[in-house]
Every structure is written in C-alpha cells, then in structure tokens.
Amino acid sequence: MDELKEKINKANEEAARRLVEAEPYLIDTAPAIDVIPGMKEKMLLHAAPFVDWEHMCGPQKGSAIGAALFEGWAKTPEEAIKLFEQDKITFEPAHNHDSLAGAGMMVSPSMKVFVVENRKHGNRVYTHSKEETFAALRYGRFSPDVIEKLGILRDVIMPALGKGFRQAGGINLKKLVAGSLQMGDEGHNRNIAAGCLLEKELMPHLFKAGVDRESLEAVAILFDHDEQWLVYPEMAFCKCILNAAANIEYSTLVTVMGRNGTYFGIRVSGLGDEWFSAPAPEVKGFFFPGYTQADANKDMGDSAITETGGIGAFAMAASPALARFGSAVGLGGTFQDAIEMTERMYEITLTENAGLPIPTLDFRGTPTGIDVLKVLEKGIYPMINTSIAHKDWGVGQIGAGWVTAPAECFKKAFARMVEKWNIE
Amino acid sequence: MDELKEKINKANEEAARRLVEAEPYLIDTAPAIDVIPGMKEKMLLHAAPFVDWEHMCGPQKGSAIGAALFEGWAKTPEEAIKLFEQDKITFEPAHNHDSLAGAGMMVSPSMKVFVVENRKHGNRVYTHSKEETFAALRYGRFSPDVIEKLGILRDVIMPALGKGFRQAGGINLKKLVAGSLQMGDEGHNRNIAAGCLLEKELMPHLFKAGVDRESLEAVAILFDHDEQWLVYPEMAFCKCILNAAANIEYSTLVTVMGRNGTYFGIRVSGLGDEWFSAPAPEVKGFFFPGYTQADANKDMGDSAITETGGIGAFAMAASPALARFGSAVGLGGTFQDAIEMTERMYEITLTENAGLPIPTLDFRGTPTGIDVLKVLEKGIYPMINTSIAHKDWGVGQIGAGWVTAPAECFKKAFARMVEKWNIE
Structure with missing residues (x-):
C-alpha cells in the first residue's frame, strides 16, 4: 500500500510539474x-x-x-x-x-x-x-x-x-x-x-x-x-497543458472535465482515455429576461477544461467583477465569496501555478490540477463557471451560472483505480 | 458660524453632484x-x-x-x-x-x-x-x-x-x-x-x-x-469633472493638485484660481537599475489630477497588481494595504462616485472630491501614485513611487477661507 502511495505521489508530482512547465x-x-x-x-x-x-x-x-x-x-x-x-x-x-x-x-x-x-x-x-x-x-x-x-x-x-x-x-x-x-x-x-x-x-x-x-x-x-x-x-491553453500531463501511470490528476447536456465525464491521467461519466447536472444560474429554469438545458460544453486547468471558477478570486453575479444564485456574490471559492479549490488541487498568479491573493498561483483522491477525501467537488443554453434547438444562450462536478464521476474513477492498481 | 457651515455644506453638495454627474x-x-x-x-x-x-x-x-x-x-x-x-x-x-x-x-x-x-x-x-x-x-x-x-x-x-x-x-x-x-x-x-x-x-x-x-x-x-x-x-477626464465643480462659492473641494519639482500647489473650488503652494515633496519610491534616491528629482506633473478626481492612489483597491510595488517603499505591498489606502481616502472625500465602482470593495464608488476641511480635521493627506524623473535634464524616468500632498497647501487654503469668509 505504501509502495502504491509512493507511486501515486511520484506520478502526481510529475503531472503537476508538467502542468506548470507547459508553454x-x-x-x-x-x-x-x-x-x-x-x-x-x-x-x-x-x-x-x-x-x-x-x-x-x-x-x-x-x-x-x-x-x-x-x-x-x-x-x-x-x-x-x-x-x-x-x-x-x-x-x-x-x-x-x-x-x-x-x-x-x-x-x-x-x-x-x-x-x-x-x-x-x-x-x-x-x-x-x-x-x-x-x-x-x-x-x-x-x-x-x-x-x-x-x-x-x-x-x-x-x-x-x-x-x-x-x-x-x-x-x-x-x-x-x-x-x-x-x-x-x-x-x-x-x-x-x-x-x-x-x-x-x-x-x-x-x-x-x-x-x-x-x-x-x-x-x-x-x-x-x-x-x-x-x-x-x-480553453485550448488549458487542454494543452493538461494533455502534457495525461497518461502518466498512477497519476490521479483529472485531465478532462466535459459535459454535453446528456453526460458529464472526466478523464484521469493514470487511467488513460477512459471516460467516467454521470448524467449532466442542472445549472444553478440566472436567466436573461423572458427565460426561466424550466427553459434551461442541462450543462454543456468542453469549456470546463478551464477549471480542469486551474482557471475559470478556480480563479474566481481574480475576477470580482464576475463574482457579483453569484448573488443571483445564492452564491453570495461578494468579493469575499469569490476569494472563498478559489480557496476551496486549493483543497483539491495538486499544485499552484506560479505563472498564473492571482493579484488579490497577493500573487498566489492559481489552484491547478484536480486530484481525484483529494476530491473524494475532502468531499469538495470542482466548481465550474458556466452558461445556460435553451433546451430546445434553435434558440441559443439564455443565462449563466455555476455547476458542481458530479461525485459519481470521481467515484467511478476511483473504483477503476482500485481495480487497475490492485488496491485492497 | 452655523450659517457659514450651511453655506459650505450646500456648496460642497453641489460640487459633489457635479463631479459625479459630469460626462x-x-x-x-x-x-x-x-x-x-x-x-x-x-x-x-x-x-x-x-x-x-x-x-x-x-x-x-x-x-x-x-x-x-x-x-x-x-x-x-x-x-x-x-x-x-x-x-x-x-x-x-x-x-x-x-x-x-x-x-x-x-x-x-x-x-x-x-x-x-x-x-x-x-x-x-x-x-x-x-x-x-x-x-x-x-x-x-x-x-x-x-x-x-x-x-x-x-x-x-x-x-x-x-x-x-x-x-x-x-x-x-x-x-x-x-x-x-x-x-x-x-x-x-x-x-x-x-x-x-x-x-x-x-x-x-x-x-x-x-x-x-x-x-x-x-x-x-x-x-x-x-x-x-x-x-x-x-487625467483629462478628471480635470474635466473637476472643472465642472470649480468656482462654486463656499465649496471647500480641492479642484487641482499639481507639482513641478519646485512647487506643489492646490486650488480650491470656493477660492477660485488662486494657488496654495508648498515646496514639491520628495518621492518615496523604487528605482530602475543603476539609479538611487540621490538621482531623484522632486515630484512633478499635473497627473495628481487623477487622485484629485478620485482615481490613482484613491482607487488603489482596484489595482492589486500595482499595489505590490508598495513593498519596495515600506508601503506594505499586499492587497490589504491597497484596500486600506483607498479606505483612508474615503475619510477625506466628499462623495463616492457610483459610476466608477471598485469591484474588490463590492462595487463601492471611488472616494471622490478631496475636502480641505476633512483633510485638516482628520490629519489625513491625499496619497498620490507617481513616477520619478532624474533630477538632471536629458535622462528621463528613473523610478516610481508614492508621495503625500504637503500639509502646508491645505493650511494656506484654510487661512484664505478664514480671511475671505470672515471665519472667527
């Protein structure tokens, strides 16, 4: 067990280094x-x-x-x-x-x-x-x-x-x-x-x-x-650094989070190209005039790659002008709420990207590299800033808001680790 | 005395309104x-x-x-x-x-x-x-x-x-x-x-x-x-709103702060175009490689009109990326220091410009319109973000830093008020 832990730590160190060093x-x-x-x-x-x-x-x-x-x-x-x-x-x-x-x-x-x-x-x-x-x-x-x-x-x-x-x-x-x-x-x-x-x-x-x-x-x-x-x-910036840290054996780094209104899926570095999926979640959001939650599609798009790469909701402390919209959806909406959102994400990430510092946190690097193990251990799931499409085709965007990555994806990924790495 | 106070309050209300309403x-x-x-x-x-x-x-x-x-x-x-x-x-x-x-x-x-x-x-x-x-x-x-x-x-x-x-x-x-x-x-x-x-x-x-x-x-x-x-x-934006509030009888609003390496001067709305001057102060700053305080000219330029208009050092809380330079000159340099600098300026200003909100203060308007009376009462003097020129001609900028408006200017302006408005 200690041997496996060491393998995981080493793999995650390598993954974190690649995330930060990518150019x-x-x-x-x-x-x-x-x-x-x-x-x-x-x-x-x-x-x-x-x-x-x-x-x-x-x-x-x-x-x-x-x-x-x-x-x-x-x-x-x-x-x-x-x-x-x-x-x-x-x-x-x-x-x-x-x-x-x-x-x-x-x-x-x-x-x-x-x-x-x-x-x-x-x-x-x-x-x-x-x-x-x-x-x-x-x-x-x-x-x-x-x-x-x-x-x-x-x-x-x-x-x-x-x-x-x-x-x-x-x-x-x-x-x-x-x-x-x-x-x-x-x-x-x-x-x-x-x-x-x-x-x-x-x-x-x-x-x-x-x-x-x-x-x-x-x-x-x-x-x-x-x-x-x-x-x-x-998004491509984030995908590019994450792909550099993909397919590292024993790494528990999340390399992809994506959703398409039907599924929310993640991939994990040490588990290759396999998707661990759950139903796409509903977005907690605010709506443009004339639309309500009843019109809303489930969460969609590969843009959650930004959070996977350490920006988006993970860098909320950098964006007080955006944070205020949170008040519309019970997410506080004050600058302090934005700070706290970013601070929670430090709990579940492998490293801080010193090359992407957040001025309001006195230039602390963005929380970067979601760790499946930390997510499950802390019970803190990745926050995602997102937009809301109308559920019918032909309409377009009708709002924006926040979503939390489904626990099921992380649990499925962990189950595969147990199976693949012979965890007892 | 109460009558004068009322005249001043009314004049300052008018001045503050014009600052905020100017376009x-x-x-x-x-x-x-x-x-x-x-x-x-x-x-x-x-x-x-x-x-x-x-x-x-x-x-x-x-x-x-x-x-x-x-x-x-x-x-x-x-x-x-x-x-x-x-x-x-x-x-x-x-x-x-x-x-x-x-x-x-x-x-x-x-x-x-x-x-x-x-x-x-x-x-x-x-x-x-x-x-x-x-x-x-x-x-x-x-x-x-x-x-x-x-x-x-x-x-x-x-x-x-x-x-x-x-x-x-x-x-x-x-x-x-x-x-x-x-x-x-x-x-x-x-x-x-x-x-x-x-x-x-x-x-x-x-x-x-x-x-x-x-x-x-x-x-x-x-x-x-x-x-x-x-x-x-x-700067012109600030000068433009301040000129709209200039020459209002009994207003104690500072309409100009400027310095030229020899003098630092202010003007006051209710006192017309008269300058109240003091020697230009030394800048507390950091220097580009190869230069030191010994090379520095005294503070210069009409750019202090930005602080007079409610931005610059007065809006420091909006600019954590700039605030960190403060550490070089004993001004802290943390984001909290920037917040506190702006908060001090609320103490000496007539109004808050809701049209220029500061996101990190949950969209509180910038502290706008320096009041000579508040400055003297609180003993808080306006902070100014500034640059440093070489004292010899032909060189150019050699650093940047902060300066505090000299008390003497405000005291002289107050003395003129006493004289002009028959304050006993």
Missing part, C-alpha cells in the same frame, strides 16, 4: 480536416463523452444540424436530421482527437480551428472559434445568420488571425492568460481582458503580415463586439 | 494653439503653479528645451537656453488654460492636444499626449529620437485618433475609466486596461473613418508598445 503557443489556424488527428469527412466532434444522435439534447442536435447546413451536407434541417437518423454522419468526442468543442458547438471538417502547440513538451491541441455570443451554433442555434457568420469566421477572420500568429512567431498563451488574470478575467465566463491583450499584441503583426484592409477591419470589429471571444483559445 | 467625452485632437484658451505663439504651458526659468528644476528645463527644439524656435539646446534666459518665451501653468501638462512635459503651440468635453455641463479641457514611457520629453529628455517621436505624434498618431473620435461621435471616458477599474487599473500608474479598451472601441471607427493603412499601423504599434499611454486622457 502553449497559439501558432496557426487551419481547416479541422487538415490538422486534427483522425478527423474525417462526414465527421462531427462534440463535447464531453460520446453521445449518439438519439441521446443528444436539443441544443446538441441543433448544433449538429447547423454544422450539416454549414458543410453543405444538407439543404434543410429536415434533410440534416435524416442524415443523422440514418447514421450517415459519424459523431465522436472532440477530446478523443486532442480537440475541444464548446457548449453545443461541434467541429466540422471545413471549420478553421486554432492550433495550439506546447513548446515545452511538443503536444498540440485544436479548437474551433466562436461566431457569436448568444445566438450561436454553440448553443444549438442554426438560423441563416449563424451559418453566414460561421462562413465569415472560416473565410475571413480565422485566415487573417493565422497569418498574424505565424508573423508573430506564435502568441504566448500563458503570458496572455496571466495578463488577463491581473485584469479581472477568470478565463471562462469573463474573457474581456484576454481579448484586449490579444488584439493589442496581434494587431501590429496583422499589418506586418500584409492582411488586407477588409479582413483587418473585420477582426477589429469582432474584437470590439465579442468580449468573450478569447474563451476558446483559453 | 467627459474624448471628442477630438487639435493643435494647442487652435483650441486652448489663451494659448499663444512662443508660449509653453507647464505643470502646477507658475515657475520661472530660473527656479525650474532640471527636467522641467529639459522639457522646455525639447519643446523649443520641437517648435523650431532653436536649433540647439544652447540657443533654446538663451531664449529662456532672455525671456523670449512665456511660461504659464497649464491649469490656467483649462489644460494639463504631465511630469516635466510642456504644451507647445503646435502640439496636438486631446479635446475632452463634458456633455453634462459643457466645459472643455485639453492635454498633450505621451510620446514614450521612460526616455521622454515629459521627464526632461530632448534627444533627437524624442523630438522625432513628438513629430510622429503630431503628424500621424493624433490626427488619426482625432478622426476616430469624430467618427465615433466621441468616446465616453467615464465608461472607459469605469471599465478599466474593473480590469485592475487605478488610472494613474497603471493604465493598460484603459489603453486596451480604447483600442478595442476605437479601431473599428478608425477603419470606418478611412484612416490610411500606415497611420492605422502606427496606432496599433503605439497601443501595443505603450501600456501607459492612456494616462493623459484619464
């Missing part, structure tokens, strides 16, 4: 089909553990329909539904392809994705971008305006950004996330500072790279209009 | 000579109360020399000095012209200045911009590179920005400052968020206004390189 850079944008490992034509990558068409929630189905329209696989939603019902399209979890899919969003072959490379350990991850904040494919909306915006993203915005990233020799995401935490972001539900910092750093490179005036203007308008736009690169 | 907008850029009231050819506007050439400190003289070279009044520093010694150039305080001059910086006739208009009360104020952070005219440096950068500012950057401001129909400075306080700025020594927010908002307008590619690129490079660049518009 993710935003290096390019490219079509999903060209760069995502195992991506195929007629394939859609969705959030969290595998879910088939039959068991998908409304907004996931809506996103799949929108992706089919966007790819030209179908001309109408009805045609798209027929394709899915006849199994003509393959669904796979984005995480199975070193990738991420937001909320209801799916990655389709021609979408341009961000390419993020860890310059310390060499691994790469991929994620789509975000066409809009509320009325968006990623919340199951697929109206013509959404499809049009996806086209602008693919054909104008993402190619321009790719030129900029290459001209810059890569954008240091850790530096960018660190800067944003000093500017009131927590990196999941508040991303305005990260967006500003990227615009500030990237703009000169876009000019230097010879990006045309029309594309430059489109980029400037996007950065001004969408204050959440950086959430996907920030 | 400064960045509306244009224009040559100083064209827009600053009373500006003349062969005139230089300097910081704080009047100081003549003979009594100017090194960096002020350096800035005057640089301005003379920039205007083409002289071809060499020696020629410039001769002009000043022969009284060929008129020096006047910028504040006497509804304007501001930073640190050592002087406003010369052809410089392009920001035009800020208060859309609630109609008053306008003006300030130059900033060509560089450390090796700058505003710290008494006048080498050829400085003069060249001043030319780029005048001929490229400021005209482009002016087009953008007009295209935007004005930039709401209160909204911008409020946003920046939610993003870790305090508005005097930390301005990165304000710069980012202006770039974000302005860029689309610059494209729409048809600004040429070269100028657009120059603006993008400037915003990326100079994270303090917004300090002058933020």
